[in-house]
Amino acid sequence: MNYDTMAHVDKCTENKYFLNALNLFSETQWLHNTPVTDLLTKGLLDSFPKEWLNVLEMLGNQELNDFVVEKKTNAHWPNELKAFVEKCKCIDRLPTSNIALLAKLPKEFQLGLNDKKQHEIVHMAHLVHMQCARLKIKMIVDLGAGLGYVCQLLHYLYGYKVLGLEKNQENVNNAKRRQAKMYPESLQHVKYSCCDLTCNSIATIEAVLRNEFQEKSDVCLIGLHACGDLSINASKIFRDMDAARIFIMISCCYHKLSISKDVDTNASVKKQYFNHFPLSTCFKSVIENSNFDIGCFLRQPFLRLACQESAESWTNMTTESHSKHSFYVLARALLQLYATQSRFSLKKRTQKGTRKSQCSNFETYVKDSLKRYTFQSQKETNVEEQDVQFSTEVYEKNIMKLWEMHCDKLKMVELYTALQLVLQASAESLLLQDRLCWMREQGLEATIISVTNKRLSPRSYAIVSWKN
Secondary structure, X not given: OOHHHHHHXXXXXXXXXXXXXXXXXXXXXXXXXXXXXXXXXXXXHHHOOHHHHHHHOOOOHHHXXXXXXXXXXXXXXXXXXXXXXXXXXHHOOOXXXXXXXXOOOOHHHOOXXXXXXXXXXHHHHHHHHHHHHHOOOOEEEEEOOOOOHHHHHHXXXXXXXXXXXXXXXXXXXXXXXXXXXXXXXXXXXXEEEEOOOOOOOHHHHHHHHHHHHOOOOOEEEEEEEEEOOHHHHHHHHHHXXXXXXXXXXXXXXXXXXXXXXXXXXXXXXXXXXEOOOOOOHHHHHHHHOOOOOHHHOOOHHHHHHXXXXXXXXXXXXXXXXXXHHHHHHHHHHHHHHHHHHOOEEEEEOOOOOOOHHHOOOHHHHHHHHHHHEEEEEOOOOOOOHHHHOOOHHHHHHHHHXXXXXXXXXXXXXXXXXXXXXXXXXXXXXXXXHHHHHHHHHOOOEEEEEEOOOOOXXXXXXEEEEEOO
16 A cells, blocks of 8 residues: 555544544533533533433442443443443544553652652653653753753653743742752753743744753653643644654643634524634544534533543542532532522632532531622622622522422432543543644654553643654
């Protein structure tokens, strides 16, 4: 088979993949196209197929976990439910993760870092070293370096020179203070600079490299949990920067991608379109040649599903943990329902709206929530807030009545969440396959590598690319 024929086969395969993905996410909008806080206000549970609910309600605790984690089905289940699971498997192209649950950092790096962060930075550093050693690259640029954990570890373990770029000046200052206190021997080898990266930042990066290291060499561009548009800007920097030979990017916060257009319609949801999703010409052409308006269903709630916890989080999950989870989801949805029915907006008084530690029963949950939320009237914008406030006792009484009407939905809520988790990997896979396809369209070799254990660190996949 010649090259042109192989390229045609690959294009046909990708076209089919993207079209199948569009079909899946169009069919399953009831699971992903609305924030879970609006579970009750939008009547999402009414869309739950009764045949699916009947068989899923019969599952024991371990059977439910196996259904979510391993996507196990039974022969007697409804054909539509089995087909849903098979479609999810088909769209999920993410590589299998066989990463050990914990990897130990040197003691010098453990201070102030939880197990999750330690696991992430040690495995990221290992992957970077394995890729850089192959091409004998000694210089690394960390895009979105935060407090410099990966930067310092790469130098400490492997001797790399590292430039950490970060748009938050306070993070840069803290990284420098931390370095001076804990790793003073790295001051000549690990540098930090404030830089708000865009796809046009190549000249800035090159200037900082020359200024800080007084040398010109090939570099590896990396990012650990790059948020929103940063991953896309970094990809374009890699494509266009001559000195960049390797690219290693673990993305997160897909729902923070910049919106190109919000369209209000008479429909129940407004259309949303993004600047960098879809990204690849292939995916865009499939959409253009289909009848799908992705602004209706590949919206922020879909992107949020793609960066939710993974199905692996339910591995060996206990009955008690399931009960607590379903209670928290339903209780929060009920607050939203009360606010909506009363034509209130629910506003946080504090950074964290509700505390899971206060979920022992619904009465306790309500009392705690009323200290952390305020209800603001939507009826007249010029009405002072205090004029429309009821007493706490009235709020509690009304919300408790509403809870009595909906508390029998706890099991259904957990099953709804289970189906979301079955779908989650497919959503993330679509995002990453689109980016992977774009990189290959740019003439770059690229692949997806599993870096961390998904139970501990859900955003565990890196797009890795290199230039020959």
